[in-house]
Amino acid sequence: MDTKSTPPPRPHQIPNPSRPDFLACWAAASPSKPMLAFHFLRALSRIHGVTTVRRRTRTIRRAAYSSMARAASPRRAWSRALLGQARARRSRTLTGRAVLLRRRRVTAAAPPQPSSPASRSATIIAARGEISTAAARPLPPRQEGEPPRADALRRLVPGGAGMEYCSLLEETADYLRSLRAQVQLMQGLIDLFSCQ
Amino acid sequence: MSSRRSRSRQSGSSRITDEQISDLVSKLQDLLPEARLRSNDRMPSSRVLQETCNYIRSLHREVDDLSERLSELLATSDMSSAQAAIIRSLLM
Numbered sequence: 550m551d552t553k554s555t556p557p558p559r560p561h562q563i564p565n566p567s568r569p570d571f572l573a574c575w576a577a578a579s580p581s582k583p584m585l586a587f588h589f590l591r592a593l594s595r596i597h598g599v600t601t602v603r604r605r606t607r608t609i610r611r612a613a614y615s616s617m618a619r620a621a622s623p624r625r626a627w628s629r630a631l632l633g634q635a636r637a638r639r640s641r642t643l644t645g646r647a648v649l650l651r652r653r654r655v656t657a658a659a660p661p662q663p664s665s666p667a668s669r670s671a672t673i674i675a676a677r678g679e680i681s682t683a684a685a686r687p688l689p690p691r692q693e694g695e696p697p698r699a700d701a702l703r704r705l706v707p708g709g710a711g712m713e714y715c716s717l718l719e720e721t722a723d724y725l726r727s728l729r730a731q732v733q734l735m736q737g738l739i740d741l742f743s744c745q
Numbered sequence: 746m747s748s749r750r751s752r753s754r755q756s757g758s759s760r761i762t763d764e765q766i767s768d769l770v771s772k773l774q775d776l777l778p779e780a781r782l783r784s785n786d787r788m789p790s791s792r793v794l795q796e797t798c799n800y801i802r803s804l805h806r807e808v809d810d811l812s813e814r815l816s817e818l819l820a821t822s823d824m825s826s827a828q829a830a831i832i833r834s835l836l837m
Contacts, residue, residue: 590831593819602816609812609819698794705801718769721797725776728804735811741831742818 581620585727585734588616611635617731626716627724630708766790773797 592612596605618631633655640651699717703709706721770790777796788796 586831593815596819602813602820605816605819606809606813609816610809613808613812698791698798701798702794702801705798705805715766715769718766718773721801722769722773722776725773725797725801725804728801728808732804732807732811735808735815738831739811739814739818742815 582730582734584620585616585730588619589613589731589734589738592616611638613731613735617727621723621727625720625723626708626712627706627720634707770794 589612592615593609596608596612614631615635618628618635621628623629636651636655699714702721703712703717706717706724709717709720712720767787767790770793771787774788774793774796777793777800779796
């Protein structure tokens with residue numbers, strides 16, 4: 550073994566997409582803390598100029614969720630759902646025709662998802678101003694063996710309404726990890742600010 | 746449970762097995778804050794889902810509360826010096 554500072558990676562350490570546990574490794578990886586901090590701090594630094602406390606609170610909260618979604622892998626459905634909600638909220642200020650054009654562009658450019666009709670209706674309903682994805686739309690028929698509590702979970706996890714039960718559990722775990730990291734980040738920032 | 750047995754008999758085409766689901770549920774249980782207090786014994790999945798919902802709701806509330814405190818702090822403190830301090834602490 551040579552004594553260089555960066556030894557060449559051994560072949561079995563390079564993530565190989567054909568290996569069956571590749572996805573498992575990626576799925577189990579915790580959210581990257583520096584990326585989370587980068588996105589959140591960048592969003593915070595754009596806030597200057599908003600004067601009222603309530604509006605700033607709302608902006609900070611939205612920046613928290615958007616930066617959380619950006620730091621996560623775009624493979625995650627909750628991340629795409631959060632960013633779609635943020636986009637729809639911004640497009641609410643546009644006129645009707647511009648909203649239609651943007652909606653068509655968004656659904657054409659979105660990666661093919663397993664439950665595409667549900668996600669398209671989710672985008673449309675999100676563009677109408679619904680923050681929660683499943684509030685105005687009947688939930689998909691409950692799958693076999695799925696406990697009744699899963700409905701509440703679908704409402705809580707962004708983008709959870711159109712998923713199968715299995716992916717819902719996975720997305721929930723990843724969403725929980727990211728949420729916890731985001732809360733820790735914000736708590737750390739507050740401690741840092743209040744110590745000055 | 747008889748329902749689970751009958752389901753597995755007819756789930757020849759579905760790739761999702763009960764073991765996969767219970768594996769995911771136990772992963773969720775490990776994420777919950779009370780998982781360290783308990784003996785890591787398997788809770789019933791309905792209880793895991795219930796606790797997960799409560800935990801997510803409490804985290805949402807905490808995000809709201811922290812954003813409010815952050816917004817108050819940002820109003821009073823000087824942004825540029827705070828940013829420099831943060832970046833310094835992140836890099837070192």
